[in-house]
Amino acid sequence: MTETIVVDDIAKSYGQCKAVDGVSLSVTEGEFFGILGPNGAGKTTTLEILEGLRRPDQGNVELFGHSPWPRNPRLLTRIGVQLQTSAFFERLTAREQIRAFASLYGVKAAKADAMLETVGLTDKANTRTEQLSGGQTQRLSIACTLVHDPELVFLDEPTAALDPQARRNLWDLLGGINASGRTVVLTTHYMDEAETLCDRVAIMDAGKILRIGAPAALVRELDRTVRVTLAHGTLSEADAAELPGAQGVTDDDVCLTITTSEPTTLLTALVERRALTDLGVKGATLEDVFLELTGREYRA
């Protein structure tokens, strides 16, 4: 497999603050790669170094075998970058905006209009970008990123500050963009987003990568107990504690929750007793992995 991105031990400090502290990773062609971390983990700085916007204090970056720093015009046409803030020209309509970006890359207006259609903004083509909603702005921004058909796409927190509908809507769009064999690197602090979209994720905190792997593999590694919930009154707390495989039981007068590391045994026992009212089974998620790795303390 071809490595599209190879990062070798990069670091970047701003004064005393080590934003990126020895990051190494590689992304293969066609992969959807996520960088996951809390605010201030160094995700954006890492991405900016990969994009060639910043020079690392140490270490090496290669995109398609070339260094992105200093500004490399031949790489620029092969990569597409969506910035954290949507960088649009003032007082242009959606169509003018995407056509402007298209023409900067030498792409025809018809292609730009088609891309607008792809992201479902044709009916907003004559609307000024200032008047678009948050979700529409992000879709336009992604369309502008993809208009020159880049082989490698960087997306920096594309769904930050969107409402749930707009996020789901954008996921559908994002899920499709590497269908054509494109390589995508995405940063996010949403676990569900990374689980849904990414082939592999790197969990980052305090400038370091803590773990890299497929989301499912990371969750499995965590070896967390499974939580089984039933409607209150289905079983008494005492009966529940007697069940095979049950490790802990709590009842908050709404739900009875049983934790177990042998869900099969426990569930079979529940089926035998026909005690299945409002059954819910919740395994560990990437969020648990994330919290396990980065801790629960609040950070700004």
Place this chain on the structure above:
Amino acid sequence: MSGFLILSRILALGFIRDKTSVFFTILFPLMFLVLFGALFSSDGTSKAEVVQIGDVMALDDLPAPARAELTESLTLTKRDGALQGPLAKLREGDYDAVISEKGNQLVVYYSQADSVRSAAVRGVLESVVDNANLTAAGAAPLYELTARQVEDESIQPIQYQTPGLLGWAISMSAVFGAALTLVEWRRRKILRRLRLAPVSLSAVIGARVGVSIAISLVQGVIFVGVAMLPLFGLQLSGQWWLAVPLIVCGTLAFLAIGMLAGSFAKTAEGASGISNLIVLPMAFLSGAFFPMDAAPAWLRTVAEIFPLKHLVESTRDVLVRGADFAAVMPDMALLLAFAIIAAGIAVSLFRWDDV
């Protein structure tokens, strides 16, 4: 299309659609033209108010032509009664002089509050008295004074105002345009986005320069066009078209100032503040609004460093004073030199990004 043309089009569209900037670039300076045109529509000073108490032989007996000449520079009101009332008003500044006759003495009361005007009134009245004396002596005057204005009869304050206000308008739009584009494009990450696209820095700067020059020339055409309306009556002298290269050179100098301001400022508010701080004092000191002849010498020396001073002087020379290329070439060279040095500093301070 090249990056330069694309970005030029984007900037031009953004400008035309921004009603505020169109207002401040075109209409706002025109408002000043109308205002200044009205303020200075006469010869610039109003007539002196002079009150005459009771009969004054020297004035009352003036022949009609001499009287007409007198009333051209002052309005004479005849009052009867006590001196006290008008004198109090003179002290308050309502009148410029009060005249009364005591026997053969013509007494002029004046206030030192406006020394120039009171001196003028005294001068006028002295000549009236002298003439009256000559007439009384039956002697014909030996010398005669004929006054002639050196400029063309048509010279009007508009001839002075148009180049000044045009220069101010151009400096304002170029300085603000460059500073705000730089700051806003940096703050909105447009510069960063362009850095990631196959566009050169020279295309980015070139587009701003091109659009600003176009705006300046449009300002020039509209301004001179409006000033030439019969209402204002601007008349252009021979090589007026030399104003075009002058405006281009001036715009380059102001763009460089704007780029410098944009390099230091982080926000649009900051950029406008710095731009105002430069443009307003520059406009006053450069004689864009009114002549600096009366200003102290050191202040006029300070004004020499401003490109606007050279732009205003030289456009005035070519637009209304009939100067030729050789006469304005030094100013043109100065403007270009200023532009090159300031732009050089601005480019060295250029940042694609905030951080």
